[in-house]
Amino acid sequence: MELFLQLIVSGILTGGIYALISIGLTLIFGVVRVINFAHGEYLMLGAYLVYWLNVLTGVDPYLSFFVVVPVMYLAGVATFKVVIKPVLMRPSFNQILVTVGLSFFLQNMALLFFRADFRTVQTSYSSLAFRMSDINIGFPRLMAFVVAMAVTFAIYMFLKRTYLGKAIRAVAMDRQGAMLMGVDINFIYTFAWGIGIMCMGIAAIMIMPIYPIFPLVGQMFVLVAFVVVVLGGLGNFTGALLAGLLLGVVESFSGFFIHPALKEVVYFMIFILVLSIKPSGLFGLGAGYEEVGLK
């Protein structure tokens, strides 16, 4: 029984990380309707920012929140204005190629400036774990899970309760209609992109105590992020949270009962199944929303 519970707990904790890296992506998908293949690289950049802050000023990764969050927001805004905005009116293939190119560019710039060495941040709590009646819970993972829930909740409340949030939802639902109602599309897009990248910055903070970073680390996470986002429904970030958690648990169980090397196979199979039955994702907005990001 403890084993079963442990597998669930481990799965949910990993799922929290998956959800955290996917929230920003689904926001960008849903609002700007661009597939950002460079999303993983922002995780990498955020992580390096946390790392250098820690090395140069000794600031704890969690506390660097106050610097990393605004910087990443600005990085998102800058990316949008310089790279994305010029191709917004172009065919979606051009947009995809631009973000792929951006991805390579960022990876190689990081390789050039930071070299390929693995960097880790030493914290007092990296290996701290709680033991509750034979269930082991790692502290950094627990924090990542808690933050994932908090960020999702915060964004949910923001979108539901504020005027700006309403405007964003309007743009996501019907761009033309929103424009007709006087919403400044440009500002919404810039803002959404900035928030999306900012979420990646938060994710970077939470994963720093857990994983070493190197220029290609974004690639490790980005594939899962895409699966989570599509599974949860493009643009639906509560969907992303739930899909992330689900994926974590599925991985945990299939890794144990089937084989650790096959756990990705299992969730990709589920992914394919869901898409064949309900293409707009598990929690997607239903028929008609399958092609978010391509139109």
Place this chain on the structure above:
Amino acid sequence: MKRFSFLLAVLLVVALLFSGCTDDAPAAVDEDGEVYEGDIVIGTLYPVSGPMALLGDESFRGAELARQKINEEGGILGRQVVFVSADAPDTAAATAEAERLISQEGMTVILGSYASPISMAASEVAERNQVVYYESGGIANPILERGFEWMFRYIMQASDLGIGGIQTVASYGPDALGKPVEEIKVAIVFEDGPYGSTVGKYAQEEAERQGMQVVAFESYSSESIDLSSLIERLKAADPDALSITSYINDAILFHQQAEELGFYVPLFIGNGGGHAMGDFAAAVGSTVDGVVNVDVAQYAINWDRAPGMEEFLERYEAAYGTAPRSGHSVLNYSGAMALFQGIELAGGVMTSEAIRDGIRAVDIPRYSMPNSFGAKFGPTGQNENSFAVAHQWQLVDGEYKQLAIFPEELAVVEAVFPIPAW
């Protein structure tokens, strides 16, 4: 605006064309690309940029220091040694650069390459062109299982790591655990690429040969974000000893999650890869204590059996200002020296045939090179005087270092088993 963007596009294309030009020709080559007559010219192929750059560059440093040493001592038969270097960050570049070294630069021998995939790709090109490929770092067994006639490997094989690890368990296990070898439960875990799979396979064969019980045989992806399900499976199997083969990322992840989930094993045997690196020790902190790394000889070995090691360390410090970052530099240093001897035995004739025959004639006994190997190449090109050394991470003057524990000739310290609880 259209005119401007057209011009910009043209400029970008031109810039792209020029970006292919590099200026890394060695100093001994003049503007026309002609090498001064009489120099011994060797091609080198290492990943000095890209994701494998850390250890690729470390490997190249070893070869370069060997080159400097031999040139200071008068060169080979009075002729200076010159490297024509190529950078191979991935397998596509490896193939392309090998082609370039052979067809454009006219290399008749190539020295490389740190990583097995790079080696596999580049040596394919060399073999096709009947050019000698001298491998110092790639250990995967399949490299020399292709029936090649022009390839040599200085380093031992992946199988030696797997076997060496299990032999370490067989030597120390009974005393540490208080039970005979046949009752020892061993778990074998490995990353699912060619490196891990080869080591894992031979570890399993050796464990069965020794009569141990293999209670787990698990592969995993080195790019996993989470290894908790693997660790739960291992906990369920309750092993006495673990043989694990990982790269640096997954080695750290496994160790941290094992600690988090309360998975302890009395004999923890890493097989090169991530467990060899200082970055691993730095990342996992005190839980590295007692971890064994079966690998090429590192630095804390019996220097009486590694003549030239001290000189190597002095040269490295003088040239690069730090201590070596891994055992790869002294490995490539020694490998290059063995190659130079082969060329000397070939009378300095720089045709592939002569070089090949020269390398085949090299006969250096074990414990004679700076990294403690010897050099004698068997029918497949494998150096039969290479071997795996087991080291254990122990606390020395407040710092964790790898100290040789096996074989006896190289051991500098007593092994500590069971390893400290974490």
